[in-house]
Amino acid sequence: MSDAIIFEKLTKYYGDFLALDGLTLRVEEGANVGLLGPNGAGKSTTLKILCALIRPTSGKAYLDGIDVATQPEQALSHIGAIIETPEFYTYMTPVDNLSYFGRLRGMKGENLTKRIKEVIELVKLEDWSKVKIEKFSRGMKQRLALAQTLLHDPPILILDEPGLGLDPRGVVEFREIISSVGKNKTLFFASHQLSEVALICDKVAVIGEGKLLAYDSTKELEKKYQSLEDAYLKLTGGNVE
Amino acid sequence: MSDFEKLGIVVQFEFLKHVRRKRLYIILGIALFVEALVLILVPLLMTNGFPKDVLAMAALLTVGPSLAVIGAVFFAGDAIAGEYESKTGFLLFINPIKRVILWTGKYLASFLATAALIVFSYIIIMIALLAIYQQVPVELLKSFGLCLLYGGAVISVTFLFSAISKGSMGATVMTLLFIFVICGILQSVLLATGKPYWFILSSSGDAITAVISDMNRLIASLGIDTSHFGPMMENLKPLDIGLSIWGMIIYLVPCFIASLWISRRRQLS
Numbered sequence: 001m002s003d004a005i006i007f008e009k010l011t012k013y014y015g016d017f018l019a020l021d022g023l024t025l026r027v028e029e030g031a032n033v034g035l036l037g038p039n040g041a042g043k044s045t046t047l048k049i050l051c052a053l054i055r056p057t058s059g060k061a062y063l064d065g066i067d068v069a070t071q072p073e074q075a076l077s078h079i080g081a082i083i084e085t086p087e088f089y090t091y092m093t094p095v096d097n098l099s100y101f102g103r104l105r106g107m108k109g110e111n112l113t114k115r116i117k118e119v120i121e122l123v124k125l126e127d128w129s130k131v132k133i134e135k136f137s138r139g140m141k142q143r144l145a146l147a148q149t150l151l152h153d154p155p156i157l158i159l160d161e162p163g164l165g166l167d168p169r170g171v172v173e174f175r176e177i178i179s180s181v182g183k184n185k186t187l188f189f190a191s192h193q194l195s196e197v198a199l200i201c202d203k204v205a206v207i208g209e210g211k212l213l214a215y216d217s218t219k220e221l222e223k224k225y226q227s228l229e230d231a232y233l234k235l236t237g238g239n240v241e
Numbered sequence: 242m243s244d245f246e247k248l249g250i251v252v253q254f255e256f257l258k259h260v261r262r263k264r265l266y267i268i269l270g271i272a273l274f275v276e277a278l279v280l281i282l283v284p285l286l287m288t289n290g291f292p293k294d295v296l297a298m299a300a301l302l303t304v305g306p307s308l309a310v311i312g313a314v315f316f317a318g319d320a321i322a323g324e325y326e327s328k329t330g331f332l333l334f335i336n337p338i339k340r341v342i343l344w345t346g347k348y349l350a351s352f353l354a355t356a357a358l359i360v361f362s363y364i365i366i367m368i369a370l371l372a373i374y375q376q377v378p379v380e381l382l383k384s385f386g387l388c389l390l391y392g393g394a395v396i397s398v399t400f401l402f403s404a405i406s407k408g409s410m411g412a413t414v415m416t417l418l419f420i421f422v423i424c425g426i427l428q429s430v431l432l433a434t435g436k437p438y439w440f441i442l443s444s445s446g447d448a449i450t451a452v453i454s455d456m457n458r459l460i461a462s463l464g465i466d467t468s469h470f471g472p473m474m475e476n477l478k479p480l481d482i483g484l485s486i487w488g489m490i491i492y493l494v495p496c497f498i499a500s501l502w503i504s505r506r507r508q509l510s
Contacts, residue, residue: 014510045510048509048510051334051335052334052335053330053331053334053335053508053509053510054508054509054510055508072337073337073338073339074337076335076336076337077337079335081335083331083335084328084331085328086328086329086331086332087327087328087329087331087332088329088332089258089329091258091261091262092257092258092261096254096257097332100250100254101332101333101336103250103254104247104250104251104336104337104338105336105337106242145332148332
């Protein structure tokens with residue numbers, strides 16, 4: 001099986017601050033990988049480089065074998081992503097926004113209309129599909145962001161704290177959707193919620209100060225450190241009672 | 242899907258955004274209000290009612306479309322900076338589209354929205370002139386063309402400020418300061434000292450009116466005493482419309498290209 005995501009010696013400086021320090025990681029096609037690390041570890045920077053939002057200082061990132069830096073359009077056609085807390089055009093409706101993003105990805109006509117309806121129903125926003133987004137709560141925007149991610153049925157999903165702003169029921173529903181669609185896709189999922197990562201992902205990459213500290217299956221890490229929480233704390237320098 | 246098809250999609254959506262926003266209607270309202278003000282105040286303040294010269298009245302009414310062009314600043318101010326400031330870029334930039342196509346589409350949509358306002362303003366002028374003078378001078382068509390070109394130049398300048406600004410408000414304020422304050426001061430100084438000033442953006446905008454009636458003819462038609470204006474009137478030569486067109490092009494093309502170049506390099510961190 002080939003690698004869907006590859007990072008090769010990825011380094012990123014913000015001025016003098018070293019955010020990523022030669023990160024090398026390979027995510028197999030179809031794997032569901034959780035990216036864990038404390039604040040400032042480089043998780044968001046990693047995902048932003050992967051989505052061509054920022055350029056690495058050195059090193060390479062590949063999506064399905066395509067170099068993100070040199071062929072961003074081709075690489076981005078393979079992904080659906082939620083980065084940080086995305087904002088939609090507030091004076092437009094969910095249908096307007098999804099229609100725009102769908103069309104930019106080559107979807108059109110009846111197929112696009114049908115698919116928009118499907119993803120809106122999937123994230124349970126059907127009663128809000130024609131309401132301006134300025135009236136939406138943070139959790140509702142996060143649901144819509146997930147709908148946008150799944151709209152074009154991409155083979156790779158990149159999610160940065162997708163549960164942020166959701167109420168407990170929303171978190172459960174989100175997990176169920178991601179777990180369900182993640183069965184047939186490569187999932188690269190950054191989160192602080194260890195329990196969510198444990199429930200969704202079969203592999204975990206732990207990073208700290210821009211370096212890869214561990215990359216193994218969730219089961220192996222739990223076996224080695226007793227729990228994912230202990231593994232996380234030990235690897236990132238925390239104390240475990 | 243070709244880049245051209247993607248460009249069409251961006252233009253459609255961005256234009257729809259302008260239509261859905263209140264600012265389009267606010268600018269339209271202001272332009273209409275100004276036209277109405279001219280139509281009410283001119284006969285009230287002049288002893289003989291409307292000026293006899295249709296060109297003088299047409300020139301006075303071009304204040305409406307000129308204001309409509311300034312509306313371009315409000316359409317284009319957030320085109321680039323807004324995507325970074327409001328974080329909508331996190332959704333938009335992850336789509337498989339070249340940034341150059343994205344910004345060009347936004348530029349064209351801003352231009353279309355501005356052009357719609359300009360067309361509307363000129364329709365009002367035509368109706369007013371037909372009602373008062375039963376004629377529409379052909380110079381109005383030239384003025385319309387220059388107004389569209391001025392709109393394109395103003396949008397280009399705004400795009401440049403939007404590309405370098407962190408926020409859309411900053412881009413909008415900087416553009417307005419540039420056009421009204423910096424250009425205004427430079428134009429006054431150059432005019433007072435008898436030096437050429439065709440390359441100042443605000444003076445190029447004056448061509449919208451000057452192509453209908455030059456300043457001396459307009460002042461004469463309105464019966465204004467120019468003796469107290471001093472050397473300013475002596476130095477006031479009719480605007481060279483050809484040079485004014487170049488004056489707009491030197492802002493339109495380089496500013497747009499510079500904004501594309503800067504925006505392509507900008508990162509969303």
